[in-house]
């Protein structure tokens with residue numbers, strides 16, 4: 539796995555800080571007497587924020603974002619778009635992705651094949667307890683609940699809209715609970731199997747949590763994202779994007 543640059547803040551906050559600092563810098567320059575045509579200010583904002591991003595070693599696509607954002611904002615001001623377009627787009631994105639922004643985990647769904655193979659990993663223990671950490675739209679939970687009426691399942695999801703969809707989807711199943719909140723606040727002691735499909739970012743911390751909280755004999759399953767330096771006991775390829783797999787650790 540490639541080594542990841544350690545930054546004290548999530549890239550999103552650093553990127554916003556770059557834009558804000560560039561804006562303040564240009565404001566100070568204007569106050570000091572600098573005069574530019576309107577497009578000149580936009581280009582200066584794009585260049586300055588990208589330079590700050592470069593200095594903070596933000597990944598390449600954030601630099602592109604810095605270059606494009608002020609120009610797109612300038613373009614949209616010339617279009618005379620109604621204000622609700624911006625508010626609506628921002629709210630929709632926040633409702634779907636807001637919960638995963640700082641933990642750097644977007645929403646995507648496990649394939650049917652992954653759900654079926656996950657079901658095959660459930661221990662036969664009657665009344666077993668399973669948690670989906672970041673349950674998204676609830677696909678895996680709804681599938682497991684249908685197959686194992688005896689199991690007690692919990693899904694925790696930090697984004698409002700996916701959480702609502704998961705709750706509605708699992709409503710007919712009496713053995714599933716869906717909770718809006720952070721996976722970091724869920725104690726893992728009581729679960730026979732903890733499943734996560736997140737991103738590389740939270741894996742080291744999540745593994746430390748699983749190691750310290752899960753009982754001996756329980757199972758930790760990660761969809762596609764490895765734990766650095768901790769080879770899984772079992773790897774099960776699943777349909778989906780290239781490299782999709784379930785990795786299983788016996789605790």
Ligand SMILES: C[S@@+](CC[C@H](N)C(=O)[O-])C[C@H]1O[C@@H](n2cnc3c(N)ncnc32)[C@H](O)[C@@H]1O
Nearest residue numbers: 638643646647648672673674695696720721735
């Ligand atoms: C890749 S999706 C996985 C969905 C589902 N578990 C599956 O396998 O199909 C990851 C989900 O985790 C959620 N998430 C990210 N950070 C979280 C956190 N700290 N606490 C709870 N959920 C989180 C995201 O909002 C996203 O819906």
